[in-house]
Amino acid sequence: MIVTRTIAETRAALRSLPRPLGFVPTMGALHEGHLSLVDAAKARSASVSVSVFVNSTQFGHGEDFAAYPRDEARDLSLLENRGVDLVFAPAAAEMYPDGFATALHLRGPLTEAYEGASRPTHFDGMALVVTKLLDIVQPDVMFLGEKDAQQLAVARRFVRDLDLPVEVAGAPTVREPDGLAMSSRNAYLTAQQRAVAPDLYRALLAGRAAAGAPAASLKDVVVAATTALLMPTLPMDAAEPVAALRGEAPPAAPRFDLDYLAIVDADTFLPQTALGPRSLLIAAARLGATRLIDNVSLFPSAYLATDATA
Ligand code: AMP
Numbered sequence: 515m516i517v518t519r520t521i522a523e524t525r526a527a528l529r530s531l532p533r534p535l536g537f538v539p540t541m542g543a544l545h546e547g548h549l550s551l552v553d554a555a556k557a558r559s560a561s562v563s564v565s566v567f568v569n570s571t572q573f574g575h576g577e578d579f580a581a582y583p584r585d586e587a588r589d590l591s592l593l594e595n596r597g598v599d600l601v602f603a604p605a606a607a608e609m610y611p612d613g614f615a616t617a618l619h620l621r622g623p624l625t626e627a628y629e630g631a632s633r634p635t636h637f638d639g640m641a642l643v644v645t646k647l648l649d650i651v652q653p654d655v656m657f658l659g660e661k662d663a664q665q666l667a668v669a670r671r672f673v674r675d676l677d678l679p680v681e682v683a684g685a686p687t688v689r690e691p692d693g694l695a696m697s698s699r700n701a702y703l704t705a706q707q708r709a710v711a712p713d714l715y716r717a718l719l720a721g722r723a724a725a726g727a728p729a730a731s732l733k734d735v736v737v738a739a740t741t742a743l744l745m746p747t748l749p750m751d752a753a754e755p756v757a758a759l760r761g762e763a764p765p766a767a768p769r770f771d772l773d774y775l776a777i778v779d780a781d782t783f784l785p786q787t788a789l790g791p792r793s794l795l796i797a798a799a800r801l802g803a804t805r806l807i808d809n810v811s812l813f814p815s816a817y818l819a820t821d822a823t824a
Pocket of ligand 1: 539547548550661686687689696697698
């Protein structure tokens with residue numbers, strides 16, 4: 515596996531790799547979710563490239579840029595074992611040298627609602643770094659996770675708007691055995707929060723089950739999912755009456771602080787007025803200081819690119 519640090523050596527090394535070339539952009543702290551994207555890339559490409567770069571421009575003020583988990587040696591060994599051909603792991607100054615002055619801005623609800631509302635500079639920062647990475651690596655196909663469904667839609671949008679010659683492929687969310695979507699940020703959860711965290715996915719599944727009922731409405735789905743999410747979890751509830759009988763204070767159960775739960779079109783992220791094949795059920799919620807996001811397609815295939823974005 516070739517590891518490059520500079521743009522010049524990356525471009526030179528890529529010339530010798532067979533095409534088609536797959537590309538997986540990451541911020542490191544790799545888990546099976548990232549590695550499943552590598553597998554998806556390998557299945558469709560003659561060579562696979564991965565970037566490992568914690569991109570400052572997609573973190574807002576007060577977010578976890580400094581604390582974001584970093585373990586490059588572990589990441590490189592995981593990627594090598596998975597058969598990656600080239601890893602581009604630049605220093606910040608290689609990507610954003612002194613005097614760097616260019617910004618990229620996407621307008622409209624796709625970048626301003628939901629994740630964009632909570633993290634106003636996030637998608638512009640992501641679009642900037644991914645545009646730079648695509649220009650450096652020049653892959654045939656870029657692989658992104660459906661876990662970050664809005665990011666996937668945003669990437670399809672700017673790739674099309676800027677006529678970038680790359681296909682954007684989505685890959686399914688990889689989950690822990692209890693359903694929690696894998697995320698580098700799961701490492702921030704306390705043991706109690708970690709026990710409650712899978713309820714986010716369970717709530718989305720409750721929403722999907724409601725969508726499958728005859729004549730189900732948008733409201734039925736949102737009510738089913740919200741109720742499932744905000745209902746206290748069983749083990750903590752069971753502990754409460756026991757504590758009360760003993761005259762003790764009940765254990766402090768972590769509770770979700772819901773940021774949003776909505777049904778949107780998978781391409782535009784506009785709220786939908788009726789359930790349909792493009793319907794995604796998306797949610798973000800905080801457990802203490804940690805913000806979790808997740809989503810499910812209410813019907814099969816909503817994540818696939820439509821003609822509008824492919
Ligand atoms: P990140 O390193 O968090 O920027 O993520 C890099 C890529 O991995 C993005 O395309 C994510 O959507 C994807 N990804 C993150 N978590 C998962 C997961 N649990 N399953 C599938 N893909 C994921």
